[in-house]
Amino acid sequence: MSATIRRSAICVASLLTLAACGSSDAASRASSVKSAATKATTPPSSELVVRVLDVGQGDATLIENGGSRVLIDGGPEMSRFGFLLDSLGLNDSTFDVVILTHPHADHLIGLRELFMSHRHITVRFFFENKDPFATANLKHLRDSIIARVGRGQLIYRDTDDPCANGTPICTITMKGGAKLHIMRPLPTSDPASTNPNNRSAVVKLIGPDSASFTMWLAGDAEQEAINWFLGPAHYDVNPGMHVDVLKADHHGSCNGVTNAYVNAIDPQLLVASVGAVNSYGHMHTQAKALYRAHHVPWYRTDQNGTVEFRSPGTAAGKFTVTVKRGTRNMKGPSDKHSTQAECNPIP
Amino acid sequence: MSDSAHRWVIDSIEESMASVEVDGKSMIIVPQSLLPSGAKQGHVLSVKRDVSADGKRSALTIEIDEAATKRALAESAAQVKKGVKGKNDPGGDITL
Numbered sequence: 001m002s003a004t005i006r007r008s009a010i011c012v013a014s015l016l017t018l019a020a021c022g023s024s025d026a027a028s029r030a031s032s033v034k035s036a037a038t039k040a041t042t043p044p045s046s047e048l049v050v051r052v053l054d055v056g057q058g059d060a061t062l063i064e065n066g067g068s069r070v071l072i073d074g075g076p077e078m079s080r081f082g083f084l085l086d087s088l089g090l091n092d093s094t095f096d097v098v099i100l101t102h103p104h105a106d107h108l109i110g111l112r113e114l115f116m117s118h119r120h121i122t123v124r125f126f127f128e129n130k131d132p133f134a135t136a137n138l139k140h141l142r143d144s145i146i147a148r149v150g151r152g153q154l155i156y157r158d159t160d161d162p163c164a165n166g167t168p169i170c171t172i173t174m175k176g177g178a179k180l181h182i183m184r185p186l187p188t189s190d191p192a193s194t195n196p197n198n199r200s201a202v203v204k205l206i207g208p209d210s211a212s213f214t215m216w217l218a219g220d221a222e223q224e225a226i227n228w229f230l231g232p233a234h235y236d237v238n239p240g241m242h243v244d245v246l247k248a249d250h251h252g253s254c255n256g257v258t259n260a261y262v263n264a265i266d267p268q269l270l271v272a273s274v275g276a277v278n279s280y281g282h283m284h285t286q287a288k289a290l291y292r293a294h295h296v297p298w299y300r301t302d303q304n305g306t307v308e309f310r311s312p313g314t315a316a317g318k319f320t321v322t323v324k325r326g327t328r329n330m331k332g333p334s335d336k337h338s339t340q341a342e343c344n345p346i347p
Numbered sequence: 348m349s350d351s352a353h354r355w356v357i358d359s360i361e362e363s364m365a366s367v368e369v370d371g372k373s374m375i376i377v378p379q380s381l382l383p384s385g386a387k388q389g390h391v392l393s394v395k396r397d398v399s400a401d402g403k404r405s406a407l408t409i410e411i412d413e414a415a416t417k418r419a420l421a422e423s424a425a426q427v428k429k430g431v432k433g434k435n436d437p438g439g440d441i442t443l
Contacts, residue, residue, distance in 0.1 A: 163438060
């Protein structure tokens with residue numbers, strides 16, 4: 001199916017432009033969009049809401065379905081993530097599942113805010129790869145987690161054994177029927193000498209009606225890990241990699257994508273979580289060229305703000321995309337050509 | 348005269364730039380070219396600043412602290428052992 005045909009199934013609403021498809025319900029959708037942008041509300045039982053939060057140069061994705069709440073990463077700053085918790089009305093709430101894809105600061109630091117006592121936030125399950133790493137931020141986060149484990153308030157799982165029973169894939173079913181498959185990352189016998197990006201946990205999200213919305217999120221996985229997904233791990237077979245939306249690996253870096261990866265995922269849309277001013281050249285021009293060649297349009301948090309997906313979670317339901325500003329396929333001020341060998345050319 | 352010492356930990360290195368945790372608090376980005384050539388992600392660095400008597404010149408000495416790196420990794424590994432699968436985790440898929 002061509003990308004053009006498939007894209008017709010997506011409605012896009014911008015808070016500024018209200019450039020929506022299917023105009024009859026655009027006005028009602030616009031009002032609900034404004035509400036959603038200021039405060040997270042408990043969605044109807046089957047509705048699935050995914051927000052790729054604008055946290056600057058980092059990652060944080062919030063998933064809500066039927067009253068269940070899952071967070072993947074927390075971005076690079078406690079203050080920024082704390083602001084988002086406040087503005088989304090998430091103090092005094094429960095995060096059923098929190099996943100730290102890997103222990104780099106731009107994914108980790110914001111998560112410390114969840115454990116600040118004044119927020120009264122409950123975390124039921126916490127997943128991370130438990131690799132040793134020397135930063136104090138990781139130590140402080142783990143101190144908070146382990147303290148709650150000790151009090152019997154939290155279950156702490158290793159993404160290398162996500163089901164705590166030896167199986168490589170663990171399935172979480174949310175109250176509204178959406179499912180997340182948490183997959184084991186690239187294995188290593190020596191975590192201290194392995195690129196932490198390649199130890200990123202992988203998540204596939206499937207809406208209550210699997211036809212309505214699916215998404216693939218693999219943290220900062222680079223090409224070595226991607227080749228493992230498609231090779232020894234056989235994630236293209238189980239749980240399958242074809243989805244509607246791909247969260248760009250590694251903030252749109254050219255080392256976080258290959259042609260085989262995009263072919264396997266075959267997304268309608270890409271979303272990159274990236275800071276407008278970053279020192280790494282994200283999104284790399286080679287990555288954008290590859291996505292363009294595969295007819296995959298993108299949104300990006302630095303230019304579009306928080307990117308929100310909503311799916312009714314019902315048979316034949318279509319998902320909508322809401323951005324705070326801007327359009328598809330925007331450029332960012334930090335975008336650069338990378339000189340990395342794995343990007344010239346991207347395999 | 349050495350007027351300050353700092354502990355840096357390399358969080359990540361990409362595109363010749365290093366993200367560094369300073370004294371367990373703030374994060375800074377520094378060019379990789381300022382670091383020792385063998386510096387890698389996860390290394391603990393010992394950083395000393397020397398300032399000339401007239402205050403017109405300063406010099407940073409940045410060294411890989413292998414002993415501190417090993418110690419930090421060992422402490423990190425020991426820490427997660429405390430949080431192994433708890434008695435309250437039956438294992439298996441999760442239904443929320």
